[in-house]
Amino acid sequence: MAEIALRNVCKQFDSTHYGVKDFTLDIHDKEFVIFVGPSGCGKSTTLRLIAGLEDITDGELWIDGELCNYLESKERDMSMVFQNYALYPNMTVYGNIAYSLKIRKVPKKTIDQKVREVARILEIESLLDRKPAALSGGQKQRVAIGAAIIRQPKAFLMDEPLSNLDAKLRAQMRVELQKLHKQLDTTIIYVTHDQAEAMTLGTKIVVMKDGLIQQVDTPQNIYDHPVNKFVAGFVGAPTMNFIECEVEKEFDKTVLLFATTGPVKKVYPTGRNEEILRKEYLGKRVTLGIRPEDIYEYEEAKASGFAKNSAGIRETVVTREMLGAEVFLYFDEQHRTHAVRLEPSNQTKVGETVDLYFDPNRIHIFDTETEENILNLYRKGY
Ligand SMILES: Nc1ncnc2c1ncn2[C@@H]1O[C@H](COP(=O)(O)OP(=O)(O)OP(=O)(O)O)[C@@H](O)[C@H]1O
Ligand SMILES: [Mg+2]
Structure with a gap:
């Protein structure tokens, strides 16, 4: 004992x-x-x-x-x-x-x-x-x-x-x-x-x-x-992807915007993340975190009902790793390499583009200054 x-x-x-x-x-x-x-x-x-x-x-x-x-x-x-x-x-x-x-x-x-x-x-x-x-x-x-x-x-x-x-x-x-x-x-x-x-x-x-x-x-x-x-x-390998975003309002929606060049890439957050971003972070920067397995292609995103929560996230594949039961594609964004895990049926080759959709229920938002998960505001009795 x-x-x-x-x-x-x-x-x-x-x-x-x-x-x-x-x-x-x-x-x-x-x-x-x-x-x-x-x-x-x-x-x-x-x-x-x-x-x-x-x-x-x-x-x-x-x-x-x-x-x-x-x-x-x-x-x-x-x-x-x-x-x-x-x-x-x-x-x-x-x-x-x-x-x-x-x-x-x-x-x-x-x-x-x-x-x-x-x-x-x-x-x-x-x-x-x-x-x-x-x-x-x-x-x-x-x-x-x-x-x-x-x-x-x-x-x-x-x-x-x-x-x-x-x-x-x-x-x-x-x-x-x-x-x-x-x-x-x-x-x-x-x-x-x-x-x-x-x-x-x-x-x-x-x-x-x-x-x-x-x-x-x-x-x-x-x-x-x-x-x-x-x-x-x-925790997790490949590691979680981190992307710096601006928080803005688009009509009645809250949107996370990112892209270094070219067209705007957007993610529409949901639930408590959306609520806290709307109340506390409009006009500010935050860090979006998403794990490789929480990013999907259009068909799956549509089937799961969140195809409309991402827009314009078209990425060029820089590395492809076929592991048999899964395939990892890597793309560069904001001078860092990011990973996405897709079904092995995905045939995108290095140099080609792929349209990606983030599962809004699985995104993590971190305060860029403190690096805390913004949901901690809830845990602390927000
Ligand atoms: N006897 C000591 N005198 C001074 N500093 C020490 C001493 N022992 C450990 N430290 C320091 O305390 C810190 C924690 O050391 P510790 O050995 O607990 O790390 P650890 O998490 O076990 O790392 P590792 O994974 O490398 O084993 C380190 O910065 C180490 O340099
Ligand atoms: Mg040790």
């Missing part, structure tokens, strides 16, 4: 440099929480603060209702798995997995039972007599995980445990980890800089940037309702 609560936690390395700032988060028992963000955003630091490997500069860390800022690492009962496996090279796989129980003077028979059980779960029974040097990367990783899960700690803290593995093995281990989480029925806090890994593994994702939490949410909400342009651009 582990309920972990961080309250305004800060880690200050020197007078000006923070690793983590004002970190507030509740981690519930048995949750699989992911810390994700670019290099240097403070993921490992936060994990190390929870583990007790770093001192907290300011704020509070509560574990199961107990204030733990000054509790020694070994008394926090957390088990860590690092990127570099940290196996003892002179010990066999068996010895490595058994180690933490051995130093706790657990009876030999119990240790043997547990090692075999862990080896069975991780499917490394046939490797127990080998030394780490004779294992592949993925096998070493399993042993490291085995060494961590042989105890039943309050929580597992994992810092990029799969980053040394190749893409295929990583995908396999992700599935294993999800199974393991169900079997162990324990809290896991998992650090990665890989957005795809975060989206597939976690039940709760914490997106960080520059030591600050940007958004805490389910993978689906992070993807569908990013609170700002950073989060929007961080």
